[in-house]
Amino acid sequence: MREHAHQVCDAQGRVCYFEGTVQEITDEYQRQRDLHASESRFRAMTELSSDWYWELDAMGRFVRLDIGSRGINPGASEEVLGKSRQQLPQIDLSASQWATYQAILDRRETFYDFEMAIQGDNNRLLWHAISGAPIFDSAGVFVGYRGIGRDVTRRRESEELIRHMAFHDVLTGLANRRLFMDRLQQALNSMARTGSYAVLMFLDLDSFKSLNDRQGHAAGDSLLQQVAQRLTGCVRSVDTVARLGGDEFTILMENVDADDQRAMRHTRTAADKVMQALANDFDLGGEAATLRYACSASLGVVILRNPLASADACMKRADAAMYQAKGNGRGGICIDADARG
Structure with missing residues (x-):
């Protein structure tokens, strides 16, 4: 119940009596309780969730950002209020x-999982996915x-x-056959x-x-890794x-002078x-001991002149040249500089 009362005084200002009203407000009270309960559930859900809730005004500026305990940095909510996403320097999107993002907002469309790259602490690249829907007032504005x-971020990584x-x-971290054959075909196209x-x-x-057979696969793996490092170090970054x-x-070395x-x-x-990069001994012993190993290799080389040659044919020529070197x-x-392939 809600009561309202006021004094009733005589002509000399003396209080004669009180009068008022009594209003039954059970429905209103229940609605407020339900509202508080709903807000409490929403707040608890936000705190426990790795997702966060956001609101923008009609100009695209943040007016609310509720983040969970496992979401973005806690201080970020205050930093973004009053700013649009375009005004946040940590968001890394192309023009x-x-x-695309602005066109969605201009069309007042609902959108799902629009992914944005974010420059996080220590220059770590983070990824956020946002979903949103337009808000209209009772007049449809x-x-x-x-x-x-x-x-x-974890999924993207x-x-x-x-x-x-x-x-x-x-x-070794090097390109594998699949990537190399693709690069070779691109080189022929170029x-x-x-x-x-x-x-x-x-x-x-x-x-x-x-x-x-003599030293075990650990030594063999170590040799392969070190060979990969030396080969990478003796060619151009574009190779x-x-x-x-x-x-x-x-x-594969591209853009070589066309003069023979x-x-x-x-x-x-x-x-x-x-x-020469492979001429120095390799240390295959690891941290526990030293195992010096002198590695030799056979190298077959093909100068590619014909852009119409297939990638497989080029590989077969290089493989044949390598076996020729090994046989020598x-x-x-x-x-192999004579064939016009």
């Missing part, structure tokens, strides 16, 4: 992505947006890891446009099986180094550099 957001593993060798040459190298470690499997490595003599000099210099006594180089 086209911003245009647009007044803003409301929605939820969640951190999808897992997806990136899966993509990386699909195209890279797990042991040759057709630019008229330049490319150089394909096929390297096989000599006596690798004997090393595994592709790959491990095809076992002890076979390939190198200059291309040969460049190829010879690059091949010598690769062999191992530890040598064979350059």
